[in-house]
Amino acid sequence: MTTDLISSLSAVGPHDEQHQVPLDYDPSTCDGVKHLMETFPDLQTIPPHYVLPEALLAKPVAEAQLPLIDLSGLEDGSQCRAFTVQAISSACSEWGVFRAVNHGIAEQLVADMLEAAEGFFALPVEAKRALSSGDVMNPVRCGTGLNAPAAAYAGHYWRDFLRHHGHPFHSHIHLWPSHPPTYREVTREYLVAVRRMVLRLARAISEGLALQEDQLTRALQEGCQIMAANYYPRCPEPEKTMGMAGHSDHGGLTVLIDNGVGGLQVRHGGAWMAATPVHGSLIVNVGDYLEVFTNGRYKSVEHRAVVNKRRTRISVGVGHGPGLDTIIAPAAQLVGSDDDHGPRYGSVVYKDYVKSQQSSVARGKTALEALSLDGPNEPSTGG
Numbered sequence: 001m002t003t004d005l006i007s008s009l010s011a012v013g014p015h016d017e018q019h020q021v022p023l024d025y026d027p028s029t030c031d032g033v034k035h036l037m038e039t040f041p042d043l044q045t046i047p048p049h050y051v052l053p054e055a056l057l058a059k060p061v062a063e064a065q066l067p068l069i070d071l072s073g074l075e076d077g078s079q080c081r082a083f084t085v086q087a088i089s090s091a092c093s094e095w096g097v098f099r100a101v102n103h104g105i106a107e108q109l110v111a112d113m114l115e116a117a118e119g120f121f122a123l124p125v126e127a128k129r130a131l132s133s134g135d136v137m138n139p140v141r142c143g144t145g146l147n148a149p150a151a152a153y154a155g156h157y158w159r160d161f162l163r164h165h166g167h168p169f170h171s172h173i174h175l176w177p178s179h180p181p182t183y184r185e186v187t188r189e190y191l192v193a194v195r196r197m198v199l200r201l202a203r204a205i206s207e208g209l210a211l212q213e214d215q216l217t218r219a220l221q222e223g224c225q226i227m228a229a230n231y232y233p234r235c236p237e238p239e240k241t242m243g244m245a246g247h248s249d250h251g252g253l254t255v256l257i258d259n260g261v262g263g264l265q266v267r268h269g270g271a272w273m274a275a276t277p278v279h280g281s282l283i284v285n286v287g288d289y290l291e292v293f294t295n296g297r298y299k300s301v302e303h304r305a306v307v308n309k310r311r312t313r314i315s316v317g318v319g320h321g322p323g324l325d326t327i328i329a330p331a332a333q334l335v336g337s338d339d340d341h342g343p344r345y346g347s348v349v350y351k352d353y354v355k356s357q358q359s360s361v362a363r364g365k366t367a368l369e370a371l372s373l374d375g376p377n378e379p380s381t382g383g
């Protein structure tokens with residue numbers, strides 16, 4: 001055990017012999033679940049703060065048969081372009097999520113990115129505390145539980161995170177963690193590769209929507225990139241808590257990778273389903289901005305993460321949205337003039353939307369529902 005852990009152990013007071021955490025343990029000011037499990041490695045029961053109400057917990061679920069799309073079909077001169085565009089378009093409207101293969105991001109780069117994230121979480125707690133912030137709009141922040149500041153909510157989640165902005169790099173790279181020493185170089189290379197892929201997808205999506213003008217690619221090209229690295233340590237009682245609550249992402253397209261440990265679930269047709277990792281593929285999610293832009297033709301996917309008893313899970317999601325000062329609204333070309341095809345969402349400055357989505361404790365698609373002009377949607381629950 002490091003001196004670090006010993007000093008923070010004494011800071012939380014005496015604990016009993018039953019491998020329980022001290023009664024005065026406070027998860028809202030703690031250094032996260034990784035530190036908790038390292039401090040109490042024999043923990044048999046999770047602290048009561050992490051036990052979530054039944055309605056928010058996951059029951060065993062079936063495997064999702066996610067659409068699998070070969071992105072080599074988008075390469076210049078490919079005979080399969082029209083077919084691939086159609087596959088992306090159907091996946092975005094029917095599922096809001098798909099698996100991409102032959103995506104053009106080197107396997108080694110994906111492995112390096114996950115290793116850099118792991119290296120960051122392995123830093124001493126002081127290094128992580130230095131990046132913690134209660135401001136959800138801070139361009140770099142590290143924390144635990146939901147994205148909202150921990151003190152703002154009642155149920156705690158079994159997850160630590162590092163979030164930061166990516167592109168445009170010159171505005172942010174100096175704020176990124178400087179350790180592990182390769183962090184900035186690897187992350188930058190990975191974010192460049194992911195963004196290139198996302199812009200190819202945006203062009204394909206515009207083609208699928210038959211947009212004469214490609215405002216989507218332009219908006220994402222000039223827009224922001226926000227990455228979240230998530231660390232879900234093994235959990236002694238995984239059935240009583242969750243790694244991440246159900247939510248949809250705020251951006252246009254999110255690209256998600258993980259360390260091969262399952263835990264992601266997606267909601268489809270009202271049911272939660274497991275999206276088990278498939279080596280070499282990555283997950284692409286439709287986010288709320290794309291749902292708004294397409295006036296609801298494409299649906300942002302609700303997703304969440306469960307934890308497990310044996311293995312640490314690490315995931316890295318990279319969201320791509322328009323510029324923070326952009327007013328987001330349905331694209332004029334996708335809104336009809338008659339009542340049945342009118343605008344289904346109001347407009348909002350993207351920055352304000354991100355703030356409300358990131359601060360949401362209710363999660364689900366509540367932030368998007370607040371923008372909907374259609375009236376209440378199907379409620380999101382656990383199950």
Ligand SMILES: O=C(O)CCC(=O)C(=O)O
Pocket residue numbers: 228230244249256258263264303304305315317
């Ligand atoms: O860990 C996962 O698989 C989900 C992560 C996620 O949804 C996010 O970071 O927004």
Ligand SMILES: [Fe+2]
Pocket residue numbers: 247248249303317
């Ligand atoms: Fe997400």
